Structure formats: structure tokens, C-alpha cells
Amino acid sequence: MAHLATAPGPRRRRARERLRVLGFLSPWLIGFTVFFGYPLTATVYFSFTRYNQIQPPSFVGLRNWRYVFTQMPLFGPALWNTLWLVVVMVALRVVFGLGTGLLVTKVKTGAGFFRTAFYLPYLAPPVAATVAFVFLLNPGTGPVNDALTALGVPAPDWFNDPHWAKPSLVLLSLWGIGDLMVIFLAALLDVPKERYEAAQLDGAGPIATFRYVTWPAITPVVMFAVVTGVVQTMQYYTQALVAGKLASGVSVGPGTTVQPGYPDHSTLTVTQLVYSLGFQNFNTGAACVLSLVLFAIAMAAASLLMRGRAGLLGAEDRP
The missing domain is CATH 1.20.5 (Single alpha-helices involved in coiled-coils or other helix-helix interfaces)
Incomplete structure (x- = not known):
């Protein structure tokens, strides 16, 4: 009881x-x-309805999905451009960010100045930074092409050339590498100095020291940079849209509709297509299908990376 x-x-x-x-x-x-x-x-x-944001949605089944995958001509180029930017831009940003962080850690005099100099471009608003970059790379009046011509190097058309437009966006992203530089710099400075001293006593060179001392200590930070970079680049929108509009020379004002992707749809991303369908053509159902496809790809890529299948994590760091 x-x-x-x-x-x-x-x-x-x-x-x-x-x-x-x-x-x-x-x-x-x-x-x-x-x-x-x-x-x-x-x-x-x-995604299963016909909805123009004015009239009530009506159920249409898989019609939007069939339209996106079988009848939308720009879906393939937009998806290819997005995946290309994810692979190339994320990889180069991680490499350049890590390299810049390593470089700053080796500077003996004026380290604070170099940290500030590398970080300042990241603080520029995306639109302003893109406008400045398009001006610098203007094939007719830009100082970059003038310098290349003076050196006898063939000057590309940059944002006006379908083959150079995406690499130009990658250069823009590398210019604003300050965010990753700060993250990697903090990780590099957090590596215990005793490990470097032990490696030096064992006769390890710079490459062996980085491989066996630095890399194992910073792999979780590299994983963080890769996963967040993939998710952010899957949503890449502002820089590509602004660069395409400026390079095309189209005057943008109230009531003006500009199709994204200039030149020749080489800078068109899935997020631009979502905006164009949903807010310019009022095809909300198809825009939702594209959003779900983008979400599924981003989740799948992040899941694979976080499971350590890319080899970024050591066995002791894997979940």
C-alpha cells in the first residue's frame, strides 16, 4: 500500500x-x-496545385512535376550551372580560404593588417561587390583587360562570354574569401604547439607536418566549411543575377522584366528560375517543384558529407 x-x-x-x-x-x-x-x-x-497567388489553388496532381522534368527547357541548364558552381566554387573557396589562413599564420610582422585586408572584401554588400567586379572585368573599359592587353595576354570577355561567366563568378567569390579565412585562421591557431614541436623533433618537413599534424586537427572545421558552402551555393542568386543584368547592358527600372541567365543562360541558377517562375510568371506550382528539387539535392549532399563519406573526417570524429 x-x-x-x-x-x-x-x-x-x-x-x-x-x-x-x-x-x-x-x-x-x-x-x-x-x-x-x-x-x-x-x-x-x-507543388501539386495550379496557383497564381491571386486565385485559390486548384489540385492538378503531378502536372507541375511533369512540366518541370519534361517540358521546361531551362531546368537542365539551371541545374547544371548550380551544380557546377557548387563543385568548383566550394572546392576553390575552401582551398583558398585555408591557404590564406596558413599564409596569415606565417606572417611575423603586420599580421593584423593582413587579416584586416583579407577580411574587408567580405564586408562589401553582395550587390556593390558585384557591380565593382563587373566594372573591373568589363571587356571594353575595365582595367583588368587593359592590364592583360598591355602584357600581351589575350583578354577574355568575362561576364559577356558564356564560357567565362561562371569562372568570373568564382573569381568574385574568391575575392570575398575573408569569412573562410577567419574560420580557418581560428582553427589553425587552435592547434597545440606541442604537436608542431614533436613533429619538428621527428624531422618532419612542412608537407608532412601539415598532413599529420595540421590536417587532422582542422578536419571538423573543413567539414563545416564544405557543408555550409554547399548549402549556401545551392541558393546562389544575387551575384549571378546582378552580374548578368549589368553585363547585358539592359537598363533596369520600375516595371522592367529582365530574364536571368545572361549570357546564353550560362549564369542561370535554380534559385533564379524559382524567382522567375513564381514572382514574374506567377507559376507558383512549378516554382515549388523546383524548390523541392533544390532542397532534396542540398539535403542529400549535406547528409553524404556529414556521414564522412567524402573522407574529410577521421574515424574518431565521425558520428
């Missing part, structure tokens, strides 16, 4: 603990539901 009388006590304590935990989690749960759960559910629903 005494056991039965005291049994509800532990149950009530566990219930209070659960309520307390839910109370602490409630801000995150509310934010997740409002800003992720509901939009994702609505996107899935609208």
Missing part, C-alpha cells in the same frame, strides 16, 4: 521535467514550425 501511495510522485516529477524541457525548447520549436515546418509543408502542397 505504501508503494502504491508513493508511485504517483516520481511520475509527477517526470512530467514536470518534461514540461520544463519543453518550456526551454519552445522558442526553437515555435521557430522551427513557423519558419521551416509550415513553409516546407505549404511548398509540398502547392
Whole structure:
């Protein structure tokens, strides 16, 4: 009888603990539901409807999905451009960011100046930075081509050439490498000096020291940079759109509609196509299909990377 009388006590304590935990989690749960759960559910629903943001949506089944995968001519180029930027831009940004961080750690005098100089371009607003970069690489009046011509080097057309437009965007992203430089710099400075001293006593050279001392210590940070870079580049929009508009020479003003992707759809990304379909052509159903495809690819890529299949993590760091 005494056991039965005291049994509800532990149950009530566990219930209070659960309520307390839910109370602490409630801000995150509310934010997740409002800003992720509901939009994702609505996107899935609208992908099966005909919806122009004015009239009520009407169910059309798989018609939007068939249209995107079989009838939309720009889906293939947009997806290719997006995946190209993900692979090339993320890889080069990680390499250049790590290289810049290593370079700054070796500077003995004026390290603070170089840190600031490398980080400042990242602080420039994306639109302003793109405008400046398009001006510098202008094939007719840009100083970069003038310098190349003076040196006898063939000057590309940069943003006006379909073959050079995406590499030009990569150069723009490398110019603003300051964010990754700071992250890698913090990771490099956090490597215990005792490990470097032990490697030096063992006669290890610079390459062996980086491979066996530095790299194992910074692989979690490299993983973070790669995963976040993939997710961000899958949503690449502003720089490609602004560069294409400026390079095309089209005057943009109120009521003016400019098709993205100049030149020859070489800078068209999936996010630009989503905006064009959803907010310029009011085809919300097809735009939602593209959004879900982009979301699925980003989640699959992030999952593969976080599982360590790319070899970025050591066995002790893998989940």
C-alpha cells in the first residue's frame, strides 16, 4: 500500500521535467514550425496545385512535376550551372580560404593588417561587390583587360562570354574569401604547439607536418566549411543575377522584366528560375517543384558529407 501511495510522485516529477524541457525548447520549436515546418509543408502542397497567388489553388496532381522534368527547357541548364558552381566554387573557396589562413599564420610582422585586408572584401554588400567586379572585368573599359592587353595576354570577355561567366563568378567569390579565412585562421591557431614541436623533433618537413599534424586537427572545421558552402551555393542568386543584368547592358527600372541567365543562360541558377517562375510568371506550382528539387539535392549532399563519406573526417570524429 505504501508503494502504491508513493508511485504517483516520481511520475509527477517526470512530467514536470518534461514540461520544463519543453518550456526551454519552445522558442526553437515555435521557430522551427513557423519558419521551416509550415513553409516546407505549404511548398509540398502547392507543388501539386495550379496557383497564381491571386486565385485559390486548384489540385492538378503531378502536372507541375511533369512540366518541370519534361517540358521546361531551362531546368537542365539551371541545374547544371548550380551544380557546377557548387563543385568548383566550394572546392576553390575552401582551398583558398585555408591557404590564406596558413599564409596569415606565417606572417611575423603586420599580421593584423593582413587579416584586416583579407577580411574587408567580405564586408562589401553582395550587390556593390558585384557591380565593382563587373566594372573591373568589363571587356571594353575595365582595367583588368587593359592590364592583360598591355602584357600581351589575350583578354577574355568575362561576364559577356558564356564560357567565362561562371569562372568570373568564382573569381568574385574568391575575392570575398575573408569569412573562410577567419574560420580557418581560428582553427589553425587552435592547434597545440606541442604537436608542431614533436613533429619538428621527428624531422618532419612542412608537407608532412601539415598532413599529420595540421590536417587532422582542422578536419571538423573543413567539414563545416564544405557543408555550409554547399548549402549556401545551392541558393546562389544575387551575384549571378546582378552580374548578368549589368553585363547585358539592359537598363533596369520600375516595371522592367529582365530574364536571368545572361549570357546564353550560362549564369542561370535554380534559385533564379524559382524567382522567375513564381514572382514574374506567377507559376507558383512549378516554382515549388523546383524548390523541392533544390532542397532534396542540398539535403542529400549535406547528409553524404556529414556521414564522412567524402573522407574529410577521421574515424574518431565521425558520428
